[in-house]
Amino acid sequence: MSLPRAKLVTNFPGCPVEATLSYLDGKWKGVILFHLMDKTLRFNELRRHLPAITQRMLTKQLRELEKSGLISRTVYPVVPPRVEYALTPLGSTLKPVIRVLAAWGDEFVFCSPEGRELRISKALSAPAAELQP
Incomplete structure (x- = not known):
């Protein structure tokens, strides 16, 4: 049984297009990256840009983008907690x-x-x- 594309991180059996799309796989990842292209955004700012997404799905997509190294997550130790997301150098490519x-x-x-x-x-x-x- 083969691994789902989302689980592949280093060795892609297909072509380079398949490998690239595995990083953008999902309905929202490309849109999230689009909104982060020009500036750092907080979680709720992203939610306002994507009114159709649920909080759970946004969190899941952000975690996957962070795990793949395309975005960074910065948590500020304030009350209430402030979390910002930005493109990494890899994400900027x-x-x-x-x-x-x-x-x-x-x-x-x-x-x-x-x-x-x-x-x-x-x-x-x-x-x-x-x-x-």
Whole structure:
């Protein structure tokens, strides 16, 4: 029986894309990294950026990102406790990847029905070369 991707940390049997995606595996990890790209955030600030996530899931995703070395967690000994999350130097190396994902989302992911119609027709009518970065 093979290990789940999330459990692999040093030896990946697949291609480099699979190895990279194992660090971003999960619905929220990429979004968390996106919000941490420009600044350090406290736990509740992250929750405000991700209103659909539960506290338990955010905690789980943050712990996995910390364990993989992509983010750091700093606890300040004050009352009430203050916890801040930031990208590590390793996590910062993913900034170009996250920026490309964000640019693709800006171009092809749609929030309103009108925008969706416009962008789909643009994508379908454009030659493939125009859609390349």
